[in-house]
Amino acid sequence: MIMNADYITGSLATTAGTVPRISASLSFHDILNTIRVRWAIGRMNYKVEPGLYAVGNPDAGSEVFVTCNFKLTFDQVRKALAGTDAWLLILDTRGINVWCAAGKGTFGTKELVSRMGKVGLSKIVTHHRIILPQLGATGVSAHEVKAQTGFRVVYGPVRSEDISEFMKQAMKATQEMRTVNFPMWERMKLIPVELSYGSYYLLLVPALFIILSGLNRSGYSLDHAFTGGLRATFNLLVAYLAGLAVTPLLLPWIPFRRFALKGLIVGWVAALVLWMFQMTGSGWIEKSSWFLMTGGLTSFLAMNFTGSSTFTSLSGVQKEMKTALPLQIGMAALGIILWVISKFITV
Amino acid sequence: MNGLVYLSNVVTLELDREKCNGCRMCIIVCPHNVFMIEDRKAVIVNRDLCMECGACDKNCPEHAISVRSGVGCAAGIINGILRGTEPNCDCSSSGNCC
Numbered sequence: 001m002i003m004n005a006d007y008i009t010g011s012l013a014t015t016a017g018t019v020p021r022i023s024a025s026l027s028f029h030d031i032l033n034t035i036r037v038r039w040a041i042g043r044m045n046y047k048v049e050p051g052l053y054a055v056g057n058p059d060a061g062s063e064v065f066v067t068c069n070f071k072l073t074f075d076q077v078r079k080a081l082a083g084t085d086a087w088l089l090i091l092d093t094r095g096i097n098v099w100c101a102a103g104k105g106t107f108g109t110k111e112l113v114s115r116m117g118k119v120g121l122s123k124i125v126t127h128h129r130i131i132l133p134q135l136g137a138t139g140v141s142a143h144e145v146k147a148q149t150g151f152r153v154v155y156g157p158v159r160s161e162d163i164s165e166f167m168k169q170a171m172k173a174t175q176e177m178r179t180v181n182f183p184m185w186e187r188m189k190l191i192p193v194e195l196s197y198g199s200y201y202l203l204l205v206p207a208l209f210i211i212l213s214g215l216n217r218s219g220y221s222l223d224h225a226f227t228g229g230l231r232a233t234f235n236l237l238v239a240y241l242a243g244l245a246v247t248p249l250l251l252p253w254i255p256f257r258r259f260a261l262k263g264l265i266v267g268w269v270a271a272l273v274l275w276m277f278q279m280t281g282s283g284w285i286e287k288s289s290w291f292l293m294t295g296g297l298t299s300f301l302a303m304n305f306t307g308s309s310t311f312t313s314l315s316g317v318q319k320e321m322k323t324a325l326p327l328q329i330g331m332a333a334l335g336i337i338l339w340v341i342s343k344f345i346t347v
Numbered sequence: 348m349n350g351l352v353y354l355s356n357v358v359t360l361e362l363d364r365e366k367c368n369g370c371r372m373c374i375i376v377c378p379h380n381v382f383m384i385e386d387r388k389a390v391i392v393n394r395d396l397c398m399e400c401g402a403c404d405k406n407c408p409e410h411a412i413s414v415r416s417g418v419g420c421a422a423g424i425i426n427g428i429l430r431g432t433e434p435n436c437d438c439s440s441s442g443n444c445c
Contacts, residue, residue, distance in 0.1 A: 103400065103418055137376035137402035138416070155375050173375075180378035182351055252351050259421075307420030309351075311379065313399040314417035314424075314434060316354040321421055 016120030024082035040196035050092035052119040056085035068093035080160040102139030206233040243301025260324035263302020286342035292335030366411035373403035
């Protein structure tokens with residue numbers, strides 16, 4: 001048992017051993033860390049120790065809430081339990097959120113049943129009921145848990161902020177509490193992590209474009225490398241932001257259902273704006289190269305946002321990728337070829 | 348649905364109404380309101396909203412629902428193509444994932 005974390009405020013003796021008691025309010029430190037993790041810094045290693053925790057002064061009749069060991073989720077759930085006396089059972093999902101972990105199976109029947117056994121849950125509570133987040137249902141089979149442990153799984157609301165209302169309604173979730181939506185604010189929160197997608201390519205690709213920008217008919221010019229390379233880097237950055245920030249933000253309002261098409265439209269609008277500000281160079285070869293590169297890149301990045309969205313199906317994404325991926329690669333490749341050619345031929 | 352609907356007629360969701368016992372579990376676990384109860388049995392009412400998460404399949408005690416579940420994630424599918432496996436979002440090795 002770890003007792004050094006700052007959210008642990010004490011301990012509670014139970015018939016199955018000592019259980020750490022946790023605070024239901026977030027510290028300044030927790031909030032800072034949330035912001036940090038939202039920017040993808042140390043996001044894959046933001047965990048709490050799996051096991052049983054106490055919120056308030058729970059006893060043998062208190063409810064048991066189950067969640068994952070991603071600290072961001074843990075914080076949201078303990079905050080939602082403020083003012084109640086409850087048990088919080090944390091499964092080992094390797095620091096991944098409930099829905100993704102359920103998809104991978106780590107937030108699953110097997111881990112739940114084994115964790116219940118390890119903490120001795122049947123010795124701690126006299127009722128046979130555990131409350132799971134609804135999105136955990138992708139990995140957990142309620143009837144199998146019942147068969148293996150005798151405990152009944154109650155699926156709570158999707159969002160932890162609805163827990164208190166759910167409890168007030170005698171553990172009945174309204175349709176709204178059961179529905180996953182994807183509002184602007186939630187899409188916005190994902191953008192910082194999206195922007196980290198490029199990782200080292202964000203340095204590598206501009207470097208290549210700067211080097212290649214120096215090419216011209218009379219050999220190599222450092223002057224061209226600098227000015228042309230800077231302009232190319234700027235254009236690529238615009239395409240990157242178009243795919244990873246603008247498309248997610250404006251998602252419901254961009255025409256078409258396919259993410260690749262949504263991205264293509266945004267990419268071309270971005271290219272059009274760049275062209276109007278004379279950032280796409282002189283001559284039609286370079287101009288069209290930018291429409292091809294921007295379109296291909298933005299479309300590809302937008303298509304990747306399917307993984308962060310909350311409503312795309314595997315079959316659907318496979319269907320759109322079958323046509324989109326070859327076209328994206330083709331557009332980008334043709335764009336790069338034309339762009340290099342434009343260094344030597346000005347039409 | 349505030350403009351957030353994905354492709355139509357693609358999902359693999361199937362419901363065998365003969366087997367359904369009307370327990371409502373699918374309605375409880377579905378995040379997109381795909382099911383409703385009609386004549387004491389479940390019925391698919393919003394097929395195109397299904398995202399193939401598999402929660403209904405997993406929680407149907409009568410095994411009346413089947414769906415090829417998986418992640419609707421382009422990066423996961425590319426992962427699968429590159430490794431020659433099924434679409435796979437288990438990106439624990441690359442250190443950055445959902």
